[in-house]
Amino acid sequence: xxxxxxxxxxxxxxxxxxxxxxxxxxxxxxxxxxxxxxxxxxxxxxxxxxxxxxxxxxxxxxxxxxxxxxxxxxxxxxxxxxxxxxxxxxxxxxxxxxxxxxxxxxxxxxxxxxxxxxxxxxxxxxxxxxxxxxxxxxxxxxxxxxxxxxxxxxxxxxxxxxxxxxxxxxxxxxxxxxxxxxxxxxxxxxxxxxxxxxxxxxxxxxxxxxxxxxxxxxxxxxxxxxxxxxxxxxxxxxxxxxxxxxxxxxxxxxxxxxxxxxxxxxxxxxxxxxxxxxxxxxxxxxxx
Numbered sequence: 001x002x003x004x005x006x007x008x009x010x011x012x013x014x015x016x017x018x019x020x021x022x023x024x025x026x027x028x029x030x031x032x033x034x035x036x037x038x039x040x041x042x043x044x045x046x047x048x049x050x051x052x053x054x055x056x057x058x059x060x061x062x063x064x065x066x067x068x069x070x071x072x073x074x075x076x077x078x079x080x081x082x083x084x085x086x087x088x089x090x091x092x093x094x095x096x097x098x099x100x101x102x103x104x105x106x107x108x109x110x111x112x113x114x115x116x117x118x119x120x121x122x123x124x125x126x127x128x129x130x131x132x133x134x135x136x137x138x139x140x141x142x143x144x145x146x147x148x149x150x151x152x153x154x155x156x157x158x159x160x161x162x163x164x165x166x167x168x169x170x171x172x173x174x175x176x177x178x179x180x181x182x183x184x185x186x187x188x189x190x191x192x193x194x195x196x197x198x199x200x201x202x203x204x205x206x207x208x209x210x211x212x213x214x215x216x217x218x219x220x221x222x223x224x225x226x227x228x229x230x231x232x233x234x235x236x237x238x239x240x241x242x243x244x245x246x247x248x249x250x251x252x253x254x255x256x257x258x259x260x261x262x263x264x265x266x267x268x269x270x271x272x273x274x275x276x277x278x279x280x281x282x283x284x285x286x287x288x
């Protein structure tokens with residue numbers, strides 16, 4: 001079991017990571033790894049670079065953990081590598097393939113793979129990595145810069161479900177170009193249905209009949225937790241919710257954050273948002 005609200009269990013065939021962007025500054029996994037090393041946990045005895053990682057958080061693969069999903073009798077929703085990033089450069093390519101082979105061989109489970117390194121994932125797909133239909137693939141974004149860097153790579157991954165984890169959300173994120181990366185087929189500049197008024201549509205109103213499919217199936221939003229947690233402005237969360245509702249994309253509000261994850265609760269304008277992914281997804285295209 002796990003305390004992560006949007007999954008059921010975690011599976012960590014890899015542990016350890018390195019900070020690569022502002023969203024990593026208060027990484028919960030780094031803090032937890034240090035604690036687990038002190039407790040003598042076998043998986044967390046390798047230290048990482050102190051500049052980007054820490055005690056017990058050196059990238060380590062665990063072949064003995066590969067068969068864990070095969071032993072689960074009932075279907076589960078599985079977050080893969082909650083304590084690492086499967087597409088970290090130090091994870092051997094053949095080991096990534098082994099993880100995917102286990103996921104493909106256990107179709108009774110649904111796997112959630114989340115990364116801050118989608119470029120490596122995209123390159124591995126181009127080299128033959130196959131995404132089985134029971135794998136959801138997402139990227140972590142914390143502000144507009146990381147959204148603009150990572151989501152275009154996500155669009156090129158042939159996953160059955162594509163999702164975002166906007167946690168910790170430390171700045172506003174506009175998904176206008178990312179939810180609908182394809183423009184109106186009539187040749188105007190519109191991306192959303194009936195978007196002509198704002199963009200002086202010249203297609204004669206055809207956009208009102210256009211039914212684009214969002215390229216993102218699910219968006220998770222959450223604030224930062226820990227002693228140095230940066231506050232999340234309510235408008236950032238509300239704006240993402242409104243974008244998802246308009247697009248027909250599932251929206252999950254995880255928590256507001258604070259010193260502890262539960263400190264400020266999960267209510268957004270008086271209610272919880274626990275939507276799961278929409279299943280329609282645009283076809284993957286080769287994009288520059």
